[in-house]
Amino acid sequence: MRKLIAGNWKMNELRADGTALARALASQPPDHGRELLICPPATLLAGIAPLLAGSGIALGGQDCHPDPKGAHTGDISAAMLKDAGCDYVILGHSERRQEHHETDELVRRKVEAAWAAGLTPIVCVGETAAERDAGRTLAVIGRQLSGSLPANAGARPLVVAYEPVWAIGTGRTPKPDEIAEVHAFIRAELAKATPDAASVRILYGGSVTAKNAPEILPIAHVDGALVGGASLDAHSFRTIALSAGD
Numbered sequence: 001m002r003k004l005i006a007g008n009w010k011m012n013e014l015r016a017d018g019t020a021l022a023r024a025l026a027s028q029p030p031d032h033g034r035e036l037l038i039c040p041p042a043t044l045l046a047g048i049a050p051l052l053a054g055s056g057i058a059l060g061g062q063d064c065h066p067d068p069k070g071a072h073t074g075d076i077s078a079a080m081l082k083d084a085g086c087d088y089v090i091l092g093h094s095e096r097r098q099e100h101h102e103t104d105e106l107v108r109r110k111v112e113a114a115w116a117a118g119l120t121p122i123v124c125v126g127e128t129a130a131e132r133d134a135g136r137t138l139a140v141i142g143r144q145l146s147g148s149l150p151a152n153a154g155a156r157p158l159v160v161a162y163e164p165v166w167a168i169g170t171g172r173t174p175k176p177d178e179i180a181e182v183h184a185f186i187r188a189e190l191a192k193a194t195p196d197a198a199s200v201r202i203l204y205g206g207s208v209t210a211k212n213a214p215e216i217l218p219i220a221h222v223d224g225a226l227v228g229g230a231s232l233d234a235h236s237f238r239t240i241a242l243s244a245g246d
């Protein structure tokens with residue numbers, strides 16, 4: 001399956017810089033070997049969508065509300081993301097689980113909302129440093145997967161991102177065999193729940209850079225990357241994508 005290289009811009013970029021970054025990415029030759037995706041902040045989505053036309057780069061949001069509409073001040077619905085030109089939405093990122101107290105149950109409802117709007121959810125899971133040190137990594141990820149994914153998950157468009165909390169924005173990454181262990185575990189857990197597990201892309205995220213991507217992306221069951229900091233630089237993001245192979 002084609003690898004997916006996704007850029008999570010988080011709460012970065014005002015219109016001028018965000019537009020310039022999207023234009024720089026869109027002006028690079030189309031890359032048919034991998035799928036590229038950028039997830040800018042919500043304010044930039046509608047403006048960036050036309051800039052990506054014909055580039056082969058997809059657009060995604062960083063969160064959505066579980067309800068289709070209504071009195072939810074400050075929130076954004078999955079249909080609004082779709083309307084702005086998105087095909088994907090990141091859900092349950094550890095920064096949202098921590099800063100906004102998102103639970104597995106809430107993430108599961110958001111996944112349903114994303115599907116109802118025609119979006120592909122990218123569901124993030126990952127252990128903290130304390131959980132890894134306590135030898136609880138797989139138990140934590142198993143619990144997050146079973147709690148955050150609806151029962152019929154594999155039959156619908158779905159991406160899972162393994163993002164160890166301690167690797168996000170820190171410059172630290174797990175060893176290749178640690179990444180391989182978790183990705184194989186996620187694949188096996190998905191296979192228990194659905195016959196379509198092989199078609200679910202499992203991304204690695206957490207301090208992916210142009211330098212370490214060539215070591216991480218060939219690991220078994222690593223079907224792409226969710227890139228934060230390094231996705232804010234067009235050259236780095238492109239270099240990461242090219243290291244994904246065909």
Ligand code: PGA
Pocket residue numbers: 008163167168169170205206207208226227228229230
């Ligand atoms: P990072 O972020 O690449 O800056 O570590 C990844 C993420 O949080 O998705």
